[in-house]
Amino acid sequence: MSGHSMSRRSFVLVGATLASTLGLGLVGCGGSGSTSTSTDSSASSDSSASSANLSGSVTAVGSTALQPLVEAAAEQFMEKNPGVQVTVQGGGSGQGITQIAAGSVQIGDSDVFAESKLDNPDDAKKLKDNQVCVVGMGPIVNPDVTVDDLTLDQLKSIFTGEVTNWKDLGGSDEDITVINRASGSGTRATFEDAVLGDTKVPDSFKPQEQDSSGTVVKMVASTKGAISYVAFSYYDETTKALKVGGVEPKEENVETNDWTIWAYEHMYTSTSPDDATKAFIDYMLSDDVQGSLVEQTGYIPITGMKVTRDADGNVTNK
Amino acid sequence: MASEESRDGGISDVTKRLRAEDHVATGVLTAIVVAILVALVAVIGYILVSGAGKAFDLHFLTSKPESFKAGGGIGPELFNSFYLLVLTLLISLPISLGAAIFLTQYAPEGPVTNIAKTAIETLSSLPSIVVGLFGMLIFVLGAGWGFSIISGALALTMFNIPILVRVIQQALEAVPRDQRDAALALGLTRWEATVHVLVPAAMPAIVTGVILSAGRVFGEAAALIYTAGQSAPALDFTNLNLASPSCPWNIFRPAETLAVHIWKINSEGVVPDLAAVSAGTAAVLMICILLFNVLARIAGRAIERRLTAE
Amino acid sequence: MNKELDEREEVAQAASSAHGGGRQPRVRSKHSIERGGLVFTGVCVGLVVILVVMLIFMVCSRGIATFVHDGISLGAFLSGTTWNPHTNGPDGQPLMGALPMICGSFAVTLLSCVISLPFALGASIFVVEVQPTFGQKVFRPMVELLTGIPSVVYGLVGLSIVVKWTSGWAGGTGYGIFSGSIVLALMILPTVTSLATDAIAAVPDSYRDGSYGLGCTRWQTILHVVLPSAMPGIVTAVIMGMTRAFGEALAVQMVIGNAAKMPTGLFTPASTLTSVLTMGMGNEAMGTVFNDVLWSLAMVLLLMSLVFILIVHLIGRKGAAKNG
Numbered sequence: 001m002s003g004h005s006m007s008r009r010s011f012v013l014v015g016a017t018l019a020s021t022l023g024l025g026l027v028g029c030g031g032s033g034s035t036s037t038s039t040d041s042s043a044s045s046d047s048s049a050s051s052a053n054l055s056g057s058v059t060a061v062g063s064t065a066l067q068p069l070v071e072a073a074a075e076q077f078m079e080k081n082p083g084v085q086v087t088v089q090g091g092g093s094g095q096g097i098t099q100i101a102a103g104s105v106q107i108g109d110s111d112v113f114a115e116s117k118l119d120n121p122d123d124a125k126k127l128k129d130n131q132v133c134v135v136g137m138g139p140i141v142n143p144d145v146t147v148d149d150l151t152l153d154q155l156k157s158i159f160t161g162e163v164t165n166w167k168d169l170g171g172s173d174e175d176i177t178v179i180n181r182a183s184g185s186g187t188r189a190t191f192e193d194a195v196l197g198d199t200k201v202p203d204s205f206k207p208q209e210q211d212s213s214g215t216v217v218k219m220v221a222s223t224k225g226a227i228s229y230v231a232f233s234y235y236d237e238t239t240k241a242l243k244v245g246g247v248e249p250k251e252e253n254v255e256t257n258d259w260t261i262w263a264y265e266h267m268y269t270s271t272s273p274d275d276a277t278k279a280f281i282d283y284m285l286s287d288d289v290q291g292s293l294v295e296q297t298g299y300i301p302i303t304g305m306k307v308t309r310d311a312d313g314n315v316t317n318k
Numbered sequence: 319m320a321s322e323e324s325r326d327g328g329i330s331d332v333t334k335r336l337r338a339e340d341h342v343a344t345g346v347l348t349a350i351v352v353a354i355l356v357a358l359v360a361v362i363g364y365i366l367v368s369g370a371g372k373a374f375d376l377h378f379l380t381s382k383p384e385s386f387k388a389g390g391g392i393g394p395e396l397f398n399s400f401y402l403l404v405l406t407l408l409i410s411l412p413i414s415l416g417a418a419i420f421l422t423q424y425a426p427e428g429p430v431t432n433i434a435k436t437a438i439e440t441l442s443s444l445p446s447i448v449v450g451l452f453g454m455l456i457f458v459l460g461a462g463w464g465f466s467i468i469s470g471a472l473a474l475t476m477f478n479i480p481i482l483v484r485v486i487q488q489a490l491e492a493v494p495r496d497q498r499d500a501a502l503a504l505g506l507t508r509w510e511a512t513v514h515v516l517v518p519a520a521m522p523a524i525v526t527g528v529i530l531s532a533g534r535v536f537g538e539a540a541a542l543i544y545t546a547g548q549s550a551p552a553l554d555f556t557n558l559n560l561a562s563p564s565c566p567w568n569i570f571r572p573a574e575t576l577a578v579h580i581w582k583i584n585s586e587g588v589v590p591d592l593a594a595v596s597a598g599t600a601a602v603l604m605i606c607i608l609l610f611n612v613l614a615r616i617a618g619r620a621i622e623r624r625l626t627a628e
Numbered sequence: 629m630n631k632e633l634d635e636r637e638e639v640a641q642a643a644s645s646a647h648g649g650g651r652q653p654r655v656r657s658k659h660s661i662e663r664g665g666l667v668f669t670g671v672c673v674g675l676v677v678i679l680v681v682m683l684i685f686m687v688c689s690r691g692i693a694t695f696v697h698d699g700i701s702l703g704a705f706l707s708g709t710t711w712n713p714h715t716n717g718p719d720g721q722p723l724m725g726a727l728p729m730i731c732g733s734f735a736v737t738l739l740s741c742v743i744s745l746p747f748a749l750g751a752s753i754f755v756v757e758v759q760p761t762f763g764q765k766v767f768r769p770m771v772e773l774l775t776g777i778p779s780v781v782y783g784l785v786g787l788s789i790v791v792k793w794t795s796g797w798a799g800g801t802g803y804g805i806f807s808g809s810i811v812l813a814l815m816i817l818p819t820v821t822s823l824a825t826d827a828i829a830a831v832p833d834s835y836r837d838g839s840y841g842l843g844c845t846r847w848q849t850i851l852h853v854v855l856p857s858a859m860p861g862i863v864t865a866v867i868m869g870m871t872r873a874f875g876e877a878l879a880v881q882m883v884i885g886n887a888a889k890m891p892t893g894l895f896t897p898a899s900t901l902t903s904v905l906t907m908g909m910g911n912e913a914m915g916t917v918f919n920d921v922l923w924s925l926a927m928v929l930l931l932m933s934l935v936f937i938l939i940v941h942l943i944g945r946k947g948a949a950k951n952g
Contacts, residue, residue, distance in 0.1 A: 057563065059464065064586045064910070067549065068385030075552075087563040089465050089572045090548040090582070092910020094919065101913070104462050117913045182886060182904075183712045184911040184918060203710060203717070208897050209887040211907045212585040214592075219801045219885075233588060297386050298588070336845045343847040347758060350750030351767065354821075357814065358774050361785055368788075416672025424666055434673045437680040443868075443933045444683070445875025447902050448926050451909065452683045455690070459914065476683075479676055507658050509665025530772065537778025540877040540902075544909060580780045581878050584787065585907075600781050607776045611769075
């Protein structure tokens with residue numbers, strides 16, 4: 001009998017503990033939420049006390065492609081500035097633009113210009129575009145394709161469905177299987193800008209689509225006569241990278257714009273970022289990141305670029 | 319039907335045919351069950367075997383994931399999965415218990431109860447991705463909490479409530495009516511009868527059900543990719559500043575779980591040892607789920623023994 | 629029932645108050661305990677109801693914005709066969725045809741049900757009619773375990789086994805509706821099996837005894853007596869399985885190939901509502917037409933699962949009416 005009352009009592013106890021923990025948890029939410037903002041606001045006043053002269057917290061959200069680089073850079077940055085907490089999150093370029101435009105984060109990572117993601121391009125003017133590196137991309141084919149080199153026009157004819165057999169492009173008699181990227185992906189936007197330009201793809205041409213780069217490589221490697229496009233960092237021995245107009249898909253050719261299929265990686269901030277954010281962006285552009293990390297993650301340093309390109313695609317020499 | 323056949327021999331022919339049919343049918347049914355069991359064992363075996371090398375590697379279990387180099391671990395993900403689970407249970411258990419008690423004990427007949435039942439049923443059949451997107455809209459963007467543990471825990475709560483309510487409801491309903499009636503006859507209010515008699519009596523079934531549902535929460539990914547986020551900042555267990563992203567207990571930091579990690583590296587991962595990492599993560603996840611299952615049964619039985627041993 | 633209880637309580641209170649004024653406060657405190665319990669549990673239920681209503685409202689209001697605010701026609705959305713929101717069609721409207729995904733979702737849902745139904749039905753007949761002890765002791769816990777396997781793990785198994793195997797004998801990449809259906813069939817198997825088992829076990833033993841008394845074999849009894857009377861329950865089980873298959877996101881997304889075009893075969897990449905939603909939501913900024921149309925896809929998913937519940941309810945009501 002005493003055992004029974006014990007178990008009852010212990011049950012009530014458990015219930016009470018649960019309830020109180022929940023209550024505490026909720027208080028905790030409010031508490032830590034406000035603490036985090038107070039840390040932010042006290043960042044500048046605190047800075048003299050901090051050994052690294054800098055404190056605060058920075059959150060970067062957006063492009064999953066850029067995430068590895070920013071994460072690695074953030075880690076190094078935090079070692080040098082122990083007072084700053086940099087949190088890097090994925091979620092996609094659209095999420096990055098959404099959250100930076102709403103002011104809920106300090107940095108929005110994007111694979112494409114914010115102008116192309118927003119309904120009203122003027123909204124992009126409220127953001128500061130920090131181009132931190134360049135991504136080069138190019139066509140890859142199944143290794144059984146005998147063609148090594150295509151002109152931009154030939155590429156265009158493939159991706160608009162005009163040419164459907166490799167023999168028309170100097171290869172063997174084999175059907176071309178086009179694997180496109182999903183609508184909305186930054187890779188597709190870049191490729192279509194560079195290769196198709198203003199040319200419309202006819203409605204009747206509906207190639208396969210695939211979203212993730214890893215899967216695209218796997219599909220091209222396993223499908224005879226397949227062609228698709230990926231960033232240089234996804235090039236491997238299971239597929240064959242094509243030259244375009246005789247130009248090799250190499251870093252130095254991107255830097256001179258001889259290889260035209262490339263895009264900036266952007267880290268958008270507000271037009272007046274706080275000190276910690278500014279310091280982190282500066283760090284992204286410093287040699288610590290540009291020289292080593294950028295190349296390790298398969299990107300091309302922005303510092304090496306000999307040309308610049310604006311949101312409308314106009315290229316000028318530096 | 320046998321009567322239509324000729325008198326002798328015919329009957330036994332038909333009987334024979336029917337018997338044979340019966341045997342064949344039993345054989346086919348047995349084969350189906352065997353096939354399902356084989357498939358189950360094959361799936362679990364495949365996961366465990368292909369990931370065993372990583373899953374029992376202490377370094378893999380404790381170190382942080384790498385974004386582009388080989389040799390990353392799943393330490394933060396492992397912690398995040400458990401922390402999210404605990405938070406989710408802390409929030410969803412009281413609510414589910416209350417809702418289940420309302421439905422079994424109070425539930426006035428009429429529109430209120432019907433609406434409540436329909437709502438819970440609706441919630442249980444909603445795709446988890448839709449629940450996750452709603453969570454993103456309300457908690458991540460609306461409340462401004464960003465991709466965070468609290469957003470994830472609240473989204474998981476929505477996913478978990480219908481499961482828990484059903485489990486607790488069934489457990490309460492399984493308690494013999496006499497117990498409740500006896501309690502009421504002693505002058506206890508319905509609330510007292512529920513708290514002191516019904517819930518303790520239903521405890522074994524409730525505990526088993528809650529732990530089993532914990533397994534579902536533990537492996538859920540679709541509701542989390544846009545709420546708790548797809549990144550796992552390195553954790554520092556000496557950091558007790560609740561506002562710091564590296565403080566493990568901070569509920570406003572983003573937290574990728576094991577399940578989300580598997581999905582993310584398989585769709586956009588660039589680490590060279592991707593296959594090994596995802597197999598290892600899956601094996602760890604599977605081992606945890608198996609443990610939940612074993613634990614659920616042991617705990618249920620233990621409580622039952624304590625209750626009946628009095 | 630409740631009225632009766634209330635009356636009983638009132639009687640008890642009246643009796644106790646008659647005993648002496650000294651016990652009056654205690655009765656009142658009992659009342660407040662009772663009210664407290666009612667309020668607490670009522671609030672819990674209310675919270676759940678509010679959340680569900682809010683969810684439906686928010687998702688639908690976002691989803692409807694595509695048609696009201698952005699001026700995309702509902703017809704073009706539901707019947708358009710080209711999904712390429714960033715390109716404008718001949719009429720100047722973005723190409724936002726959701727039909728490829730709707731077809732893809734239905735194709736994998738139906739095919740996975742077709743694949744898993746014989747297994748689920750066979751297994752539930754076996755564990756109820758042939759080996760009930762084995763069913764309770766071994767099979768049921770095993771099936772529960774199958775429910776507990778996370779969907780990403782199914783996706784991973786699909787990616788490393790099913791896709792490879794499919795591409796081995798069917799050629800191509802292996803990604804497609806067929807692979808998706810196999811993975812989904814495995815995932816919904818436990819749901820369908822356990823619900824079908826309940827339905828078959830609920831058939832009264834007197835039916836079986838009657839059939840056996842007439843000299844029927846076990847198989848005849850199952851085929852002509854048990855299955856027909858368990859039919860509403862079995863149909864419900866299938867629909868619950870379909871609900872799960874229709875809404876499953878990540879496992880399908882990992883193996884279906886994610887090509888947003890009209891499915892042309894079982895072995896070429898296709899996409900479902902959930903797969904496009906999962907991948908697209910991160911790519912598009914909130915408030916843009918590209919994002920709104922994704923919410924419209926979420927709304928279609930939501931409405932479909934409501935339809936599934938409605939069907940289950942209708943079957944339940946019909947069954948209840950039939951049984952009197």
